[in-house]
Amino acid sequence: MYDVLIIGAGPAGISAALWCDELGRETLVLEQSEQPGGQLLSIYGAVEDYPGVRASNGREFLERFSERVSEADFDLWTQVEIESVDLKTKRVALRSGEQLHSISIIIATGVRRRQLGIPGEKEFVGKGIIQSVNRDRNEFAGRDVCVIGGGDAAVENALLLADVCPTVTLVHRRKTLRARPTFVQKLQGQHCITVFPESVVTRILGSDTVEAVEILRRDALKPFQMAVGGVAIRIGVEPNTEHFHEQLQLDDEGYAIVTSQHETSVTNVFAIGDVSNPLAPTISGATGAGATAAKVIATRLHSRR
Numbered sequence: 314m315y316d317v318l319i320i321g322a323g324p325a326g327i328s329a330a331l332w333c334d335e336l337g338r339e340t341l342v343l344e345q346s347e348q349p350g351g352q353l354l355s356i357y358g359a360v361e362d363y364p365g366v367r368a369s370n371g372r373e374f375l376e377r378f379s380e381r382v383s384e385a386d387f388d389l390w391t392q393v394e395i396e397s398v399d400l401k402t403k404r405v406a407l408r409s410g411e412q413l414h415s416i417s418i419i420i421a422t423g424v425r426r427r428q429l430g431i432p433g434e435k436e437f438v439g440k441g442i443i444q445s446v447n448r449d450r451n452e453f454a455g456r457d458v459c460v461i462g463g464g465d466a467a468v469e470n471a472l473l474l475a476d477v478c479p480t481v482t483l484v485h486r487r488k489t490l491r492a493r494p495t496f497v498q499k500l501q502g503q504h505c506i507t508v509f510p511e512s513v514v515t516r517i518l519g520s521d522t523v524e525a526v527e528i529l530r531r532d533a534l535k536p537f538q539m540a541v542g543g544v545a546i547r548i549g550v551e552p553n554t555e556h557f558h559e560q561l562q563l564d565d566e567g568y569a570i571v572t573s574q575h576e577t578s579v580t581n582v583f584a585i586g587d588v589s590n591p592l593a594p595t596i597s598g599a600t601g602a603g604a605t606a607a608k609v610i611a612t613r614l615h616s617r618r
């Protein structure tokens with residue numbers, strides 16, 4: 314029986330675990346990946362906005378961030394597959410057969426990239442689908458590329474690719490871009506970027522690697538094909554809450570709804586970090602939420618004695 318069971322070892326989960334340990338609580342962190350870090354592992358640009366820490370990329374940030382983890386005394390299990398979670402009874406069953414029980418649960422499962430669900434999207438992962446523009450820009454230099462999406466990530470990626478690619482086609486389904494005005498302004502000065510509003514990519518095509526995309530414009534009856542050597546899909550993110558549907562109050566997009574103390578609609582179940590913060594997802598927000606939840610739990614457990 315643990316005091317606290319934390320699901321997810323990104324910045325939010327790690328921060329909560331460090332605080333729970335500091336406050337003398339028996340804590341277990343469950344992480345599905347091979348290593349902790351969450352989205353930090355996919356940040357290839359500088360992390361500069363976390364007070365007191367500057368790092369040239371997410372892994373460097375993680376190294377500093379987790380220096381304390383090795384000294385701390387909480388359990389961290391990686392490559393864990395959760396079979397089911399019962400939030401009311403605070404019981405978690407793992408695919409490997411273990412049954413876990415705790416007094417409180419912290420959900421820190423973060424978000425994942427939203428997928429289009431079109432043919433070619435899965436088949437060309439690692440074969441022309443651009444996972445990280447910061448990391449892979451040189452690999453795509455000299456190729457015509459397509460970026461799908463209209464938010465900050467899509468426009469920022471289009472701008473970065475425009476430095477090294479002869480043409481960049483930005484395809485987005487709305488009439489206007491949702492990206493911040495400074496990004497959109499920069500876009501206007503870029504002659505190699507073509508924007509297709511009110512359009513969708515319906516297929517990604519190729520043999521061994523990406524060779525073309527099929528685009529359907531809103532006013533057209535038929536899609537057309539455009540030759541490209543790379544595609545970046547940046548259509549936003551979605552929360553990892555599938556284990557908790559029907560047990561928790563979630564918003565329309567599936568994010569956990571929490572109180573100012575980060576407690577969910579189930580007593581002694583907390584949700585911290587990006588999984589409950591669609592409006593302002595940041596590392597500092599995630600670690601702050603971890604600290605708050607841990608302190609609230611520790612205070613409650615203390616008063617139960």
Ligand SMILES: Cc1cc2nc3c(=O)[nH]c(=O)nc-3n(C[C@H](O)[C@H](O)[C@H](O)COP(=O)(O)OP(=O)(O)OC[C@H]3O[C@@H](n4cnc5c(N)ncnc54)[C@H](O)[C@@H]3O)c2cc1C
Nearest residue numbers: 321323324325345351352422423424586587594595596599
């Ligand atoms: C490219 C990029 C650049 C960014 N740059 C910045 C920046 O400069 N500054 C900044 O403040 N923020 C930045 N962010 C955002 C920041 O990384 C996130 O806000 C932060 O990582 C959120 O932390 P989290 O712990 O809530 O979630 P995550 O980092 O998403 O971690 C969630 C963890 O939960 C695990 N998990 C999910 N489901 C399960 C399950 N069922 N069982 C077990 N484990 C599970 C995941 O594997 C993951 O390890 C960036 C993000 C990206 C992608």
